Amino acid sequence: MLSERDRLHAFLAESVVAHLGVVVGDRPVVLPMAFAADLAGPDPGGSLYLHGSVAAGWLDRALGAPVCVTVTELDGLVLARSGFHHSMNYRSAVVIGTVRRVEDSSERRRALDLIIDQMMPGRAATLRPPTKKELAATAVLAVPLREASLKVREGGPVDDEQDLDAPVWAGHIPIRRVAGPPITAPDSRIRSAPHTSSLAARGGRPGGERPEDG
Amino acid sequence: MLSERDRLHAFLAESVVAHLGVVVGDRPVVLPMAFAADLAGPDPGGSLYLHGSVAAGWLDRALGAPVCVTVTELDGLVLARSGFHHSMNYRSAVVIGTVRRVEDSSERRRALDLIIDQMMPGRAATLRPPTKKELAATAVLAVPLREASLKVREGGPVDDEQDLDAPVWAGHIPIRRVAGPPITAPDSRIRSAPHTSSLAARGGRPGGERPEDG
Numbered sequence: 001m002l003s004e005r006d007r008l009h010a011f012l013a014e015s016v017v018a019h020l021g022v023v024v025g026d027r028p029v030v031l032p033m034a035f036a037a038d039l040a041g042p043d044p045g046g047s048l049y050l051h052g053s054v055a056a057g058w059l060d061r062a063l064g065a066p067v068c069v070t071v072t073e074l075d076g077l078v079l080a081r082s083g084f085h086h087s088m089n090y091r092s093a094v095v096i097g098t099v100r101r102v103e104d105s106s107e108r109r110r111a112l113d114l115i116i117d118q119m120m121p122g123r124a125a126t127l128r129p130p131t132k133k134e135l136a137a138t139a140v141l142a143v144p145l146r147e148a149s150l151k152v153r154e155g156g157p158v159d160d161e162q163d164l165d166a167p168v169w170a171g172h173i174p175i176r177r178v179a180g181p182p183i184t185a186p187d188s189r190i191r192s193a194p195h196t197s198s199l200a201a202r203g204g205r206p207g208g209e210r211p212e213d214g
Numbered sequence: 215m216l217s218e219r220d221r222l223h224a225f226l227a228e229s230v231v232a233h234l235g236v237v238v239g240d241r242p243v244v245l246p247m248a249f250a251a252d253l254a255g256p257d258p259g260g261s262l263y264l265h266g267s268v269a270a271g272w273l274d275r276a277l278g279a280p281v282c283v284t285v286t287e288l289d290g291l292v293l294a295r296s297g298f299h300h301s302m303n304y305r306s307a308v309v310i311g312t313v314r315r316v317e318d319s320s321e322r323r324r325a326l327d328l329i330i331d332q333m334m335p336g337r338a339a340t341l342r343p344p345t346k347k348e349l350a351a352t353a354v355l356a357v358p359l360r361e362a363s364l365k366v367r368e369g370g371p372v373d374d375e376q377d378l379d380a381p382v383w384a385g386h387i388p389i390r391r392v393a394g395p396p397i398t399a400p401d402s403r404i405r406s407a408p409h410t411s412s413l414a415a416r417g418g419r420p421g422g423e424r425p426e427d428g
Contacts, residue, residue, distance in 0.1 A: 016302070017288050019233040021242035028235035028242045030284040032306050070244040074231050074391070077333045079408075083341050084348040086330050088231070092246050116300050119291045126382050127297050134298040156399045168340050170402040173410060174394035177288070179387050185370045188384040194293075196387060 008150040011091050012037040012048070012071060016118055020050060021068040024061050031058065035069065036114035037145060042107070045146030048095055049102070049111035054139045062099045062141065069095040069143055076174045080157035081166040087153060089172060095148040102140040111140045120194065222364040225305050226251040226262070226285060230332055234264060235282040238275050245272065249283065250328035251359060256321070259360030262309050263316070263325040268353045276313045276355065283309040283357055290388045294371035295380040301367060303386060309362040316354040325354045334408065 002010070018035040021028055033050055041047025048069055052059050076089035102108050113124035130138075156172045182193035216224070232249040235242055247264055255261025262283055266273050290303035316322050327338035344352075370386045396407035 016291070017286060017304070019235075019244050019284060019286070021233075021235040021244035021282075023237055023240065023242050026237065027280040027310070028237050028244075028282045030233050030235035030242075030244050030282045030308070032284065032286040032304060034302060066241040068235075068242045068244045070233060070246065072231060072233070072246040077230070077393075079334060079337065081341070081402075082348070083326055083330050083338060083344055084352070086333065086337075088248060088333070090231070090246060094244070096241070112297055116297050119300065119302070120293060123293065123300075124297060127295070128377070128380065130297055134296070138298070156397065159399075163342070164401055165403055166342065167404060169396075169398065169404040169407055171396050171398040171407060173396045173407075175391055176394060177389055178392050179291075179389050182383075182385050182387045183370065184383065184385040185373075187373075187378055188295075189379055190381060190383040193383055193385060193387075 004150060007152075008093055008148055009037065009039060011073075011093055011150055015071045015073055015093075017071070018048075018050070019070045019072070020058075020062075021070070022058050022062045022065060024058060029058055034115050034118065035071070036111065036118040038111070038114055039145070041142065041145075043097075043100065043142055043144035043146070045144055045148065047111075047142040048145055049115060050141045050143070051112060051115055052139050052141070054137055056139070059139050059141070063101055064098060067097065067099050067143060071095075073177075074175050075154065076172045078153075078157050078172045079170060081159045081163040081168050081170050085157055085159055085163075087157065089154050089174075090152070092151045093148060094151070095143055095145060097143040097145075097147055100142045102142050105135075108135065108140045111142070112138065218364060221366075222307055222362055223251065223253060225287075225307055225364055229285045229287055229307075231285070232262075232264070233284045233286070234272075234276075235284070236272050236276045236279065238272060243272055248329050248332065249285070250325065250332040252325070252328055253359070255325075255356065255359075257311075257314065257356055257358035257360070259358050259362065261325075261356040262359055263329060264355045264357070265326060265329055266353050266355070268351055270353070273353050273355070277315050278312060281311065281313050281357060285309075287391075288389055289368065290386045292367075292371050292386045293384060295373045295377040295382055295384045299371055299373055299377075301371070303368050303388075305364065305366050307362060307364045309357055309359060311357040311359075311361055314356045316356050319349075322349065322354045325356070326352065
């Protein structure tokens with residue numbers, strides 16, 4: 001039996017897009033971005049890493065400020081017998097904390113590698129190291145994983161008793177991400193694409209495979 | 215040729231999950247939720263509708279306050295020859311505005327129907343009308359669509375010239391949502407499930423069908 005914490009970690013390991021919320025002036029700004037979680041990271045509860053261009057305007061505003069990082073996967077549509085009980089199946093992690101700028105060079109390298117490996121496991125080790133110029137242009141941010149929660153809705157609709165005989169179909173429709181066949185860049189020297197089966201746990205499943213439902 | 219505004223509207227019509235950012239105290243909160251856009255809605259530029267339980271804590275905080283509604287679809291992973299140029303293909307709409315609570319009863323009904331039809335086109339017309347109690351428990355919020363933008367990244371990696379001969383595969387991997395076979399509720403009187411082909415444009419594609427890539 002997985003603990004809620006284990007479920008949260010497993011979910012963060014298999015999703016690829018986070019929505020970062022920061023306050024700019026008195027206004028909220030919500031931006032999609034790549035991320036990676038490192039349970040062994042130096043922040044309390046582990047570290048959630050984000051990166052961005054040092055030129056990005058939101059970045060300086062986010063430093064030392066409270067942020068909210070929300071990671072959501074849609075798992076299905078729930079069609080009830082009343083509009084009121086329509087819903088969605090989903091998993092959604094919410095991480096709240098203060099942003100730390102990662103300055104240590106080995107932690108920066110590790111965080112950037114983790115963000116690449118989040119997209120495709122093992123990818124970072126196949127690439128040349130980043131140049132000084134690239135590193136200087138990239139800000140790496142960390143948010144502690146301590147204040148984090150996972151909300152999950154799954155299964156079919158929950159209807160009111162008086163609606164059970166309604167002449168309308170009730171149930172749920174599972175939704176999954178699938179990865180299509182890789183498209184090799186025209187100028188890629190290596191022509192054999194990676195197996196997309198390695199994406200099975202990255203929010204995408206192998207192309208054309210029927211998703212398991214249940 | 216579609217205008218940027220047309221593209222934004224088309225994107226909002228085919229996605230099902232929004233991330234709402236609100237400021238609570240001095241902290242941002244980002245929550246996933248269902249939504250629908252009504253280009254004919256009474257707000258400047260049309261209306262983006264959200265709904266929630268009147269008991270939800272964030273709701274009162276959001277009224278009259280600036281919010282940010284971000285809708286993102288991940289379309290692919292972009293694997294470059296350097297870590298620096300790794301990226302994702304995506305479409306992301308950002309709507310910024312002040313939340314209005316919808317009080318007019320016909321607008322409320324229309325907004326709730328639109329949110330249900332966003333999940334499955336035509337579904338709302340097959341359901342009984344909401345009860346007074348259900349309506350009283352539901353807050354409907356509107357955000358003007360005037361201040362909205364769509365950001366799109368598509369295609370393959372853009373590598374630095376000196377990396378072009380690197381011995382690593384470069385390209386992109388399309389990612390799509392697919393809808394699996396519907397799962398009928400055990401107590402559903404109607405046993406024949408809706409055609410998931412009607413979900414093709416709702417962020418999901420018919421189950422098992424190979425996504426078109428390109």
